[in-house]
Amino acid sequence: MSVVQEKVGSVLVVGGGVAGIQSALDLAESGFFVYLAEKGPSVGGVMSQLDKTFPTNDCAMCILSPKMVEVARHPNIRLLTLAELKALRGEAGHFEAVVAQRPRYVDLAKCTGCGQCVEKCLVQNEPYFDQRSAAADELDADEAARVEAILQRYEGVGGAEMPVLQDIAQAWGYLPEPVLRHAADRLHVALSHLYRLATFYESFSLVPRGRHIISICTGTACHIRGAGRLLDFFASELHLAPGETTSDRRFTLEEVRCLGCCSLAPVLKIGNAVFGDVKPTMMEKILAKYE
Numbered sequence: 001m002s003v004v005q006e007k008v009g010s011v012l013v014v015g016g017g018v019a020g021i022q023s024a025l026d027l028a029e030s031g032f033f034v035y036l037a038e039k040g041p042s043v044g045g046v047m048s049q050l051d052k053t054f055p056t057n058d059c060a061m062c063i064l065s066p067k068m069v070e071v072a073r074h075p076n077i078r079l080l081t082l083a084e085l086k087a088l089r090g091e092a093g094h095f096e097a098v099v100a101q102r103p104r105y106v107d108l109a110k111c112t113g114c115g116q117c118v119e120k121c122l123v124q125n126e127p128y129f130d131q132r133s134a135a136a137d138e139l140d141a142d143e144a145a146r147v148e149a150i151l152q153r154y155e156g157v158g159g160a161e162m163p164v165l166q167d168i169a170q171a172w173g174y175l176p177e178p179v180l181r182h183a184a185d186r187l188h189v190a191l192s193h194l195y196r197l198a199t200f201y202e203s204f205s206l207v208p209r210g211r212h213i214i215s216i217c218t219g220t221a222c223h224i225r226g227a228g229r230l231l232d233f234f235a236s237e238l239h240l241a242p243g244e245t246t247s248d249r250r251f252t253l254e255e256v257r258c259l260g261c262c263s264l265a266p267v268l269k270i271g272n273a274v275f276g277d278v279k280p281t282m283m284e285k286i287l288a289k290y291e
Helices: 018-029 060-073 116-120 141-153 161-172 177-187 191-200 220-224 227-238 280-288
Strands: 010-014 033-038 077-081 083-091 094-101 212-217 251-256 268-270 273-275
Touching: 010 018, 010 094, 018 033, 018 060, 018 077, 033 083, 060 077, 077 094, 141 161, 141 177, 161 177, 161 191, 177 191, 212 227, 220 227, 227 251, 227 280
Parallel strands: 010 033, 033 077, 212 251
Antiparallel strands: 083 094, 212 268, 268 273
């Protein structure tokens, strides 16, 4: 007869990358209390710095973000960031670990990740951003009035960079550099900050795009169910490679990794219209609606 032994003690997981996060979650769900030690200021590891993952080019953060949220909220997991394992004594099942944790100099209970502590810190060098104000002749009167109307809607609103970029993209169809310079100057943020947002999210573009944006999903589900045929058809009909725009600015062809409706694969989107379960016989009819 087997004897079930009660779980005692706790577990230390060293390294807060995706493997460490998953290990901590599995152990915590098994009934152990887990200490997750990470030498960096946050868990996530290298995967949090990636845009796409092999082999399907799915969004790395779409996979990692839910795990990061779960590990931070799990009642059986305690995160030890800015921490390093200094010593390990004992034997299997009865180890004692010495972990050194560097100070963060902020109250974690009040921290919202706003970044203002970097600007106000008295013991750090002030960050330098190579940012010049938009020249007066970079925007004509009409463009200046349009961007000012957008900025005035968010006057005094903190963290308004994303909605401002969304409104600019809606008004211009893309993010023109002179408009971004003017917005950065008026929002009192670094131009590089706006560019980080603009280049991270695929819904933004720094080059002009067509009136009709054809987005073809090539994520895992759509890839398996023939998204390549959709992409080849539109590329051939419009004489475009993914990421290009027709000379008359009517169509832009692009690949996306997920449209959030995998059960309808293969899926494409034109403007706000989503077409699911697209078959070869449907492609010409869909394109004809917009020509």
